[in-house]
Amino acid sequence: MELVSVIMPAYNAEKYIEQAINCIIRQSYVNWELIICDDGSIDGTREIIESFALMDKRIRCYHNENNLGIVATRNKLLAKAKGEFITMLDADDLCVAERISVLRNFLLVNDHVGIVGSGVQFISQNGSLKGERKYPETNSEIQNNLLNEKFPFCGAGVMIRKEVYLKIGGYRDYFEGKAWDDHDWLFRSSMHFKGANVPEMLYQYRDNPESFMRNIGPMDYKKFTIKKIAIALGKQRILTGSDFLEDKDFEGLKNLEELHEKPFKKDPSLIYRIMAARAKTNSEKIYLLKKAIKKNIFELRNYYYFLKMVTNKS
Structure with missing residues (x-):
């Protein structure tokens, strides 16, 4: 055997x-x-x-x-x-x-x-x-x-x-x-x-998503962008037979990272909205949307989704 x-x-x-x-x-x-x-x-x-x-x-x-x-x-x-x-x-x-x-x-x-x-x-x-x-x-x-x-x-x-x-x-x-x-x-x-x-x-x-949701920080957007980077590298291999990592093209890799990280850097509350959308309970969603509002008080979508959740809960 x-x-x-x-x-x-x-x-x-x-x-x-x-x-x-x-x-x-x-x-x-x-x-x-x-x-x-x-x-x-x-x-x-x-x-x-x-x-x-x-x-x-x-x-x-x-x-x-x-x-x-x-x-x-x-x-x-x-x-x-x-x-x-x-x-x-x-x-x-x-x-x-x-x-x-x-x-x-x-x-x-x-x-x-x-x-x-x-x-x-x-x-x-x-x-x-x-x-x-x-x-x-x-x-x-x-x-x-x-x-x-x-x-x-x-x-x-x-x-x-x-x-x-x-x-x-x-x-x-x-x-x-x-x-x-x-x-x-x-x-x-x-x-x-x-x-x-x-x-x-x-x-x-x-x-066990609870621990990640409760301890999420503003730099954890890299845990989301890494998926897009991995997929982009995969598509690059399909098209060219290689990727930035294999070629040690660190400038190309840096540009790829910046492309996918830009939305999170522009809006620090984005990561909390994403996690709120993935949360499985209303209490988790509300908790994360509160953090989103605190992180970016000028982003109207944070208030919209928060009020929507509070209204649904009541």
């Missing part, structure tokens, strides 16, 4: 990582290795993963003395993967017991496919189901999604052949701390390898 490597970066994950590790231990497919890297956690994450490694020889654990970030830690784990197939599980997420088996079997049967994902369920902090999403199943649908700025995978939910990593390499340092690192990586991979998604809901993503 083929060895499947599961990589799991972890940072201050003591609340959920035991559940995540047990999801891999309970897999119906047993020929796996779980490679975990504690990224300089200051809670009990290190002790938890070490205890599991002592109980199961298929689990290998590593530690970063300092917090290096998700990109550097994922790349460290990818370099240590020994399996013919590689998949992931984030330390606060879950997956069903058949996940490795289903994805591995798909790649065995479909030898023209290099990347396979699945449907994803969104769960709350306590594990209750909040929703689910299916992704396009065929490579043609996946390529069409990429061209139309729709990401066709659950980033951590895919399984790849090792040759994908050997050709593409790891995640790019530019995306460290900005999100969309996995999207950029899979976008680049999809240009060289065919992709697919199975319809089954195999991955469970723990959705």
